[in-house]
Ligand SMILES: Nc1ncnc2c1ncn2[C@@H]1O[C@H](COP(=O)(O)OP(=O)(O)O)[C@@H](O)[C@H]1O
């Protein structure tokens with residue numbers, strides 16, 4: 001019997017679906033019923049095809065940028081962290097899950113009318129790879145618009161129609177798993193996924209939460225920065241059906257001049273302990289300008305001090321021990 005048949009047989013004997021079991025330094029995949037459901041792991045796409053000793057790095061790490069508040073920097077962080085990861089050589093996919101399409105405007109400048117992320121919520125069976133396009137930015141070179149691809153970076157864009165499409169999804173069974181189930185088709189195709197969530201805790205954010213390996217929660221330095229965070233944690237707990245989910249708070253918009261305010265906010269945030277990322281993104285006019293020019297900060301002004309903040313953030317995420325995500 002060759003190895004693949006042996007592997008499949010063993011899978012069929014185990015009664016769990018798509019469960020990962022940590023065993024010393026390796027991860028064992030138990031995927032019995034997936035075979036019947038056509039969700040079996042596609043061996044040919046594995047970077048290191050070994051059925052029993054799959055390394056966690058064979059799986060895309062799914063990060064979502066979540067906060068039901070608008071204006072805390074979700075899109076800014078999704079756009080610039082994705083750029084940082086891609087620049088570090090990691091094949092990265094950004095999914096824009098916000099009908100306002102702020103990250104799509106940057107990485108898919110000719111906003112598509114069709115074939116957006118909406119398809120996933122409208123269609124029951126869809127080839128998700130049809131929606132993935134290389135991330136492109138529009139540069140202004142001496143008054144001429146020039147499109148340039150960002151190596152290693154891909155996007156599934158959204159547009160305003162996502163708002164109505166997501167309402168259709170509300171009537172579907174297992175509506176919280178729609179995105180998760182589609183992502184299985186591509187879980188070996190990318191190193192990182194970044195989801196830019198909308199400023200609500202509706203069905204779109206619930207889909208993002210369900211599939212997330214790590215939830216990044218940006219907060220700012222205002223008096224009300226932690227208002228609503230209890231609701232946010234309750235929603236995550238409801239969707240994940242456990243208290244044991246992985247999240248990190250990410251401080252954004254720190255104005256270095258406001259020493260006293262910063263002190264008070266930092267004290268409030270101490271309660272999050274290891275769940276507080278070390279990186280702080282300072283408030284910077286360059287970030288605003290970059291957004292107005294529809295560019296990631298590194299392309300807009302590589303010398304801006306805040307580029308360093310995003311480099312540190314990228315490093316911190318790259319060093320995050322993904323093994324931690326499996327207990
Ligand atoms: N660190 C920062 N410094 C300066 N402006 C920022 C920073 N982070 C975000 N912004 C600006 O704040 C506004 C809201 O940010 P955005 O990323 O769109 O938030 P969200 O996606 O949470 O609604 C944008 O105009 C953006 O350029």
Ligand SMILES: [Mg+2]
Nearest residue numbers: 074075098102
């Ligand atoms: Mg946004």
